[in-house]
Amino acid sequence: xxxxxxxxxxxxxxxxxxxxxxxxxxxxxxxxxxxxxxxxxxxxxxxxxxxxxxxxxxxxxxxxxxxxxxxxxxxxxxxxxxxxxxxxxxxxxxxxxxxxxxxxxxxxxxxxxxxxxxxxxxxxxxxxxxxxxxxxxxxxxxxxxxxxxxxxxxxxxxxxx
Ligand SMILES: Nc1ncnc2c1ncn2[C@@H]1O[C@H](COP(=O)(O)OP(=O)(O)O)[C@@H](O)[C@H]1O
Ligand SMILES: [Mg+2]
Numbered sequence: 176x177x178x179x180x181x182x183x184x185x186x187x188x189x190x191x192x193x194x195x196x197x198x199x200x201x202x203x204x205x206x207x208x209x210x211x212x213x214x215x216x217x218x219x220x221x222x223x224x225x226x227x228x229x230x231x232x233x234x235x236x237x238x239x240x241x242x243x244x245x246x247x248x249x250x251x252x253x254x255x256x257x258x259x260x261x262x263x264x265x266x267x268x269x270x271x272x273x274x275x276x277x278x279x280x281x282x283x284x285x286x287x288x289x290x291x292x293x294x295x296x297x298x299x300x301x302x303x304x305x306x307x308x309x310x311x312x313x314x315x316x317x318x319x320x321x322x323x324x325x326x327x328x329x330x331x332x333x334x335x336x
Pocket of ligand 2: 234235253272301
């Protein structure tokens with residue numbers, strides 16, 4: 176996840192339908208949502224999207240953008256009492272948050288295997304590194320980190336292969 180070149184502003188990137196840049200600076204929550212929405216359009220059904228970044232980095236915000244893109248009307252928050260929240264829009268969105276998962280976990284006992292194999296939509300996983308052994312090799316990885324200023328986030332996208 177060390178792509179060359181300067182960050183690309185989403186406003187410039189949004190002008191065309193080419194694949195998203197590997198690194199983008201988002202200057203507000205809405206810019207992060209808009210970037211996520213564009214990524215959703217690139218993800219085929221069954222895509223596992225691993226979201227990395229500290230608490231408050233913007234992972235849940237990113238999932239809100241995915242939800243917007245597929246036409247989910249329900250508000251998207253963090254799955255607090257469950258591991259998985261499922262949303263239905265034009266296709267599915269499974270929002271998984273492994274934050275509360277501690278120690279050695281396996282996807283099977285967490286009931287994740289149905290989501291990790293042929294889910295009819297996008298599977299977005301916060302704190303995916305807590306079950307990294309079980310993430311598919313062709314998962315996509317998104318890393319959010321603080322940028323320059325309170326509302327700036329650097330969003331790095333790594334596609335498989
Ligand atoms: N550019 C930005 N992108 C995403 N979130 C941002 C941005 N700027 C400020 N924020 C704020 O940061 C917080 C991110 O929270 P959240 O998405 O729940 O993080 P996480 O799920 O990574 O813990 C929200 O309060 C959001 O409003
Ligand atoms: Mg979150």
